[in-house]
Amino acid sequence: MLYQTLNNGVSIPVLGLGTYKLTGEDGLAAIMHAIQTGYRHIDTASYYDNEFIIGTAVKNSGVPRSEFFLTSKVWETDQGYDATLQAFERTLANLQTDYLDLYLIHWPHPLSKATWRALEHLYKQGKVKAIGVSNFSNHQLEVLMEDAVVMPMVNQLERHPYMIQAEAYAYNYDHGIIMEAWRPLLRGALEEEPILVALSQKYGKSVSQIVLRWQIQTGFVVFPKSANVHRQAENFDVFDFELAPTECDEISSLHKENSPESDIIIGR
Numbered sequence: 001m002l003y004q005t006l007n008n009g010v011s012i013p014v015l016g017l018g019t020y021k022l023t024g025e026d027g028l029a030a031i032m033h034a035i036q037t038g039y040r041h042i043d044t045a046s047y048y049d050n051e052f053i054i055g056t057a058v059k060n061s062g063v064p065r066s067e068f069f070l071t072s073k074v075w076e077t078d079q080g081y082d083a084t085l086q087a088f089e090r091t092l093a094n095l096q097t098d099y100l101d102l103y104l105i106h107w108p109h110p111l112s113k114a115t116w117r118a119l120e121h122l123y124k125q126g127k128v129k130a131i132g133v134s135n136f137s138n139h140q141l142e143v144l145m146e147d148a149v150v151m152p153m154v155n156q157l158e159r160h161p162y163m164i165q166a167e168a169y170a171y172n173y174d175h176g177i178i179m180e181a182w183r184p185l186l187r188g189a190l191e192e193e194p195i196l197v198a199l200s201q202k203y204g205k206s207v208s209q210i211v212l213r214w215q216i217q218t219g220f221v222v223f224p225k226s227a228n229v230h231r232q233a234e235n236f237d238v239f240d241f242e243l244a245p246t247e248c249d250e251i252s253s254l255h256k257e258n259s260p261e262s263d264i265i266i267g268r
Helices: 024-039 051-060 082-094 113-125 140-144 165-175 194-201 208-217 230-234 245-252
Strands: 004-007 012-014 039-042 069-074 102-105 131-134 152-158 180-183 221-223
Touching: 024 051, 024 230, 051 069, 051 082, 069 082, 069 230, 082 113, 082 180, 102 113, 102 152, 131 180, 140 165, 152 165, 165 180, 180 245, 194 208, 208 221, 208 230, 208 245
Parallel strands: 039 069, 069 102, 102 131, 131 152, 152 180, 180 221
Antiparallel strands: 004 012
């Protein structure tokens, strides 16, 4: 497994498991299998309504909690200082742990500055090892950081070959913020892209593996979601080959759309 280092020195695995819509007994079984496959980085959110089954899977896995990197996020309806602290305690209880590795603001919100102060409080208490945001534009990050004491360590955005987030990556990189990619495989919409098919044939890897390798080599942390045991194993098997820099550029040239501009004003 490869790691990136956050701006506070914490190591984060570059590949994890996305868990959106993994719920119930089937979700529990999928998460348990992913852990057996070797996944240790698990991304969730209170909104996903699956924190409890993730906590159960981790607890019953036989793998020490210290070997996992668990991320969750505070939802829009829980933003604000006091509400965030309460939401965090619910998340800890659901995940059946006494700390998180990473806690994020799920979406920008008028109360995100107050929410950030709560995250800073949790970080200083040692209840979370790293804090960050999700779906924040460059401008929204800039406004959030105006009053921040602890700078964000992670920003999580939609990212795939059709939306490469070049400007966001440059801004976050300049501010020491690691970027994570959600919807990294565009839900199978890339399978017939000629450039990716050609690279798939060259390396003897699936298109999904090519895209995940591109994500990692271009500086992103990535966590594809799958409940399929074969696809989980395939997604995890991306560390035995390396794309040439020119091939990464070729994939990035597929870019065709930018993130929709958020008009949410970050307030106090």
